[in-house]
Amino acid sequence: MSDVTATTTAKDKRVRFDIKTAGPAIALLLLCIIGFLLNPAFLSEGNLTNLLTRSAFIGIIAVGATFVITAGGIDLSVGSMAAAIAGVMIIIMNSAMETLGPGLATVLLGCGCSILLGLGAGWINGVLTTKGKIEAFIVTLGTMGIYRSLVTYFADGGTLSLDFAIRGVYRPVYYGSVFGLPAPVWVFIVVSICGWLLMNRTAFGRYCTAIGSNESVAKYSAIKVDRIKTMTYVIQGLCVSLATVIYVPRLGSASASTGVMWELEAIAAVIIGGTVLKGGYGRIGGTILGALILTTIGNILNFTDLISNYLNGTMQGLIIIIAVWLQRGDWGKAKANKS
Amino acid sequence: MMFDEARETAPVLKADHISKSFGSVPVLFSVSMDIHPGEVHALIGENGAGKSTLMKILSGFHAPTSGRILFDNHEVALPPDGEAEKLGIVLIHQELNLAEQMTVEENIFLGRELTHRGMLQRDKMRQMVSGYLEDIGVDISPSVRISDLSIAEKQMVEVAKAISRNARVLIMDEPTAVLTEAETELFFRQVERLKSKGVAIVFVSHKLSEVKQIADRVTILRDGQWIGSQVAEALTPDAMAQMMVGRELSDLYPPMHEADVDAVRVLEVRDLCASGVRNVSFDLRKGEILGFSGLIGSGRTAVFEAVCGLKSISSGQVLVDGVETRFDTVATARDAGLAYLTKDRKAKGLLLDKQMQPNLTLFALPKFIRRFGLDAAAEEKALERAIRRFDIRTRDANINVGDMSGGNQQKLLLAKVMESEPRIVIIDEPTRGIDVGTKQQIYHFIAALAAEGVSVVIISSEMPEVIGISHRVVVMREGQVMGVLTGDDINENEIVRYAAGLKRESKG
Numbered sequence: 001m002s003d004v005t006a007t008t009t010a011k012d013k014r015v016r017f018d019i020k021t022a023g024p025a026i027a028l029l030l031l032c033i034i035g036f037l038l039n040p041a042f043l044s045e046g047n048l049t050n051l052l053t054r055s056a057f058i059g060i061i062a063v064g065a066t067f068v069i070t071a072g073g074i075d076l077s078v079g080s081m082a083a084a085i086a087g088v089m090i091i092i093m094n095s096a097m098e099t100l101g102p103g104l105a106t107v108l109l110g111c112g113c114s115i116l117l118g119l120g121a122g123w124i125n126g127v128l129t130t131k132g133k134i135e136a137f138i139v140t141l142g143t144m145g146i147y148r149s150l151v152t153y154f155a156d157g158g159t160l161s162l163d164f165a166i167r168g169v170y171r172p173v174y175y176g177s178v179f180g181l182p183a184p185v186w187v188f189i190v191v192s193i194c195g196w197l198l199m200n201r202t203a204f205g206r207y208c209t210a211i212g213s214n215e216s217v218a219k220y221s222a223i224k225v226d227r228i229k230t231m232t233y234v235i236q237g238l239c240v241s242l243a244t245v246i247y248v249p250r251l252g253s254a255s256a257s258t259g260v261m262w263e264l265e266a267i268a269a270v271i272i273g274g275t276v277l278k279g280g281y282g283r284i285g286g287t288i289l290g291a292l293i294l295t296t297i298g299n300i301l302n303f304t305d306l307i308s309n310y311l312n313g314t315m316q317g318l319i320i321i322i323a324v325w326l327q328r329g330d331w332g333k334a335k336a337n338k339s
Numbered sequence: 340m341m342f343d344e345a346r347e348t349a350p351v352l353k354a355d356h357i358s359k360s361f362g363s364v365p366v367l368f369s370v371s372m373d374i375h376p377g378e379v380h381a382l383i384g385e386n387g388a389g390k391s392t393l394m395k396i397l398s399g400f401h402a403p404t405s406g407r408i409l410f411d412n413h414e415v416a417l418p419p420d421g422e423a424e425k426l427g428i429v430l431i432h433q434e435l436n437l438a439e440q441m442t443v444e445e446n447i448f449l450g451r452e453l454t455h456r457g458m459l460q461r462d463k464m465r466q467m468v469s470g471y472l473e474d475i476g477v478d479i480s481p482s483v484r485i486s487d488l489s490i491a492e493k494q495m496v497e498v499a500k501a502i503s504r505n506a507r508v509l510i511m512d513e514p515t516a517v518l519t520e521a522e523t524e525l526f527f528r529q530v531e532r533l534k535s536k537g538v539a540i541v542f543v544s545h546k547l548s549e550v551k552q553i554a555d556r557v558t559i560l561r562d563g564q565w566i567g568s569q570v571a572e573a574l575t576p577d578a579m580a581q582m583m584v585g586r587e588l589s590d591l592y593p594p595m596h597e598a599d600v601d602a603v604r605v606l607e608v609r610d611l612c613a614s615g616v617r618n619v620s621f622d623l624r625k626g627e628i629l630g631f632s633g634l635i636g637s638g639r640t641a642v643f644e645a646v647c648g649l650k651s652i653s654s655g656q657v658l659v660d661g662v663e664t665r666f667d668t669v670a671t672a673r674d675a676g677l678a679y680l681t682k683d684r685k686a687k688g689l690l691l692d693k694q695m696q697p698n699l700t701l702f703a704l705p706k707f708i709r710r711f712g713l714d715a716a717a718e719e720k721a722l723e724r725a726i727r728r729f730d731i732r733t734r735d736a737n738i739n740v741g742d743m744s745g746g747n748q749q750k751l752l753l754a755k756v757m758e759s760e761p762r763i764v765i766i767d768e769p770t771r772g773i774d775v776g777t778k779q780q781i782y783h784f785i786a787a788l789a790a791e792g793v794s795v796v797i798i799s800s801e802m803p804e805v806i807g808i809s810h811r812v813v814v815m816r817e818g819q820v821m822g823v824l825t826g827d828d829i830n831e832n833e834i835v836r837y838a839a840g841l842k843r844e845s846k847g
Contacts, residue, residue, distance in 0.1 A: 197712070201711075201712040201713060202708075202711060202712055202713060203704045203705065203707070203708050203713055206697060206701070206704060206713065207704070209693075209697070210690060210693075210697070210701055213690045213692055213693060214686070214690050214691070216686055216687045217686075217687055217688060217689060217690050217701075218701075219649070219669065219687075220649070220669065220679070220681050220687045220688065221669070221701040221702045221755075222668070222669040222670040222672075222673045222702055222759075223669075223670075223701070224668060224670060280690075280692060280693075281692075
C-alpha cells in the first residue's frame, strides 16, 4: 500500500475509491487467510459449501434491506416476519396435506403462500411509513413485535412442526445440490444478481438512491416517492419470504426463537458492505460480502479454540464498528487536505 | 473618506500573495487583500472566481498553498475548522450555522455556556444576549426558537453571535442573497453600527448596487486572479461588472422578440385556490415569457406548485392546451410537458452529494430507460450535450454537485429540467445568488427558449430581471393576482404599487 503516496493526485483519488469499495472484499480475503492459518480444514470444500449455505438466509434478506436502507428507510421487522411466515407456512402445509397429500403440490402451495405473505407484510410496512407518515423505525419496531407474538400465538408458546411426510418432499430445497452447489446458494446467487441489476442498472435503483440522498429533490424531480419507498419494503418482504422458503426445510419447524436477531445481522451486512445507513448510497455487492463476512467470523470461531465461540457477537460487533470507521474516509481526506 | 481613515490604521487582517490549489487545480493566483478595522470591504467576482476560497483562507477553513496571512501585522497560520473565531475572525456561511431547535440564547452561547458549579447561568446568559441583540438593533427575544425566525432574523442572530465572540473581522458570504429589500436595509444599518465600533467587515455579494451603497472598498477577483482593490465611491456598478467579467456587459438582457398576441393559449388557470393561493387566474401563450412579481410569500411559488402537482388544489381549473387537467403528481405534469424549476436548488433542486450525471437525468429518467435498464451511453451523451449547451464549467466532471459554484449548479438545474423537453417551463428565481456573467447567459437562454416556442414563466423577486425579460408581468399580493402589466406599464413603479396593494386591477 506504500506506493499509493507516490502516485499522482488523480490516480490517488481512484486508488482511494477502490480501497473504499474493495474494503469488504479485502476483509473477507483476510478472514479466509486467518481461517486457513488457524485450521486448514477451513478451506475444505465441505466447509465452504456449509459457509455459503449458512450465509444464504442473512444474505438474501440483506439484499432486500439494501434497498430499504438506500432509500432512507429501515426495516427492523424482518426476523419476526420470517418467523411468522415460517409458522403460517407450516400450518398451511400441514392442513393442506389432508386434501393434497404429502406431495409437491402441498410444498408449492406453502411456498406460494410464503411469497404472498412476504409481499403483503412488506407492503404493510411500506404503506404505514409512506401513507401513514410514521417513521420507518417506529413502524417496523411495531410490526416486529406483532409478527413475533403471532408466531408464538400460532405455536401456542411452543413449536410448530412440519409433518414428517412433507419434510421428505421439501428437504432437498435446503439439503439438495444442483451442479455441485446447495440449493440455498443458488437462490442467494439469483437474488444477488437480480438485486444488483435492479440497484445499478434500472431507474428504480436510481430513484432509491435519489430518495435516500434527498427526498425533497426526489419529489421535485417527478419521482413518485411514496410508491418507490413502498416498493423497497415489498422487495424486502419478498426477500424475507424467499429466505423463509429455504429455511423451513432445514429444521422443519418454527417457534418464537426463529429468526431472532436476523434484522440486526441483515442491517450489519448492509453496513459492512458500504451502504450508508442514512441512505443515498447503496451497494448490493458489498452487502453480499458483508453477509459472507458475518458468517465467516462465526465459522472461524467454530474452528478454533483461540477465542470462545460465545464471543461471536463481540467479533461481529467489532467488525461492524471497524468497517464503518474505515469507510468514513476522513483519514484519507485529512491527508489530502494537508498537502 | 473612510478609506483615508482606514489607511492610517494598520490592517487587522492581510492576505499577502495567497495562492491556493486543490490537488493539481489552481484556484487562486497570488491574491492580496488587506482589511482594515472599521471598513466594509466587498469581495466581488463571478462564480468560480475564487471568492469563497479566499474567504475560507482568511478565516482558516483552508490553508493557503503559498503566501502569507498577516493578523495584526504578524504572520500567522490560522487554526482550522472555525477555531479562528477565538482570534476574532468569524465567517458567517451562506447556509447559516444555527441549531434550529434551540433558542437564540442557547445558540449564541453554544459551546461556551456560562456555568456556575456545573449549572447553567441562564439568566445571566439571557441578559447578555439581550444586550448583544440591542447592540445591533434587532428586536428578537433571546428565548425564541431559531426555527420560528425568518431567514433575515436568523442572519441577525449569526451577527449577534459573532459580536458575542468579540469578532474583529466579520466575513460574510452573500448575506443579502435571501433578504428582501426592507430586510437588507435593516441589515445595512446593523453593518454601519458594527463598522462604527471598529469591526472590519468583509462581504461577498452579487448585488452590485448594494456593494456601491454599503462598501468602503471593493476587491475584484476574476478566474482566481486579483484584478484590483478600489475605493467603492470611485466605481459604478457597471464598472464593477466590467472588471468582474472582463468584457462589456451592455446587453445583460437579450433583445426581446415581439410576443405574438394571437398565439395559442397553452396554459390557462381559472380561479385557482390552494393553501396560500386565492382565486388566481391567468393565461400563458405559446412562446411567451410571463413574469410573476410580488413580495416574498405573496403566493407566486404556491400557484405553480399547485399547478404542477406538488401541492393540492382546493378549487379552480387548470387548462393545458384548452383541455382541463389536474396533475396529481409531478410526473404527470412532466409527461404533459410542464416543468417547474425550484428556487431552492440546494434543498429541492439537486442531489448535492452526487455527481452531475445522476442529477442531470433524474427528472427525465424514463426517457433513458431502454428495455428494463438505464441506457448509460445515452446518459453520458446527455451530460456532454448539457455541459456544452449550458456552458457548465467544473474543475473535474466527477466532483459532487455540492462542490460546484452556485452559477454552475443553477445551469445544471436548468439542464436537468430541460432534459424533459418541456413546452411550458416555470423558473422560480432563475438567477438567485449567481454572478452577473452567468445571469446574462441564463437570460439569453430563456429568450432563446421562448423564441423556439416554449412558454416560460419567470417568478422573480429581482425587479430589473422581471422587467428585463418578460413580455407580460403578473403581480401578486397575499395569494391574489393584483394586476397584469404589459408593454410600457412594465416598470418598477407600477409593479411596486400593485405589489404593495396600492393599486388593483378591477376584473369582472
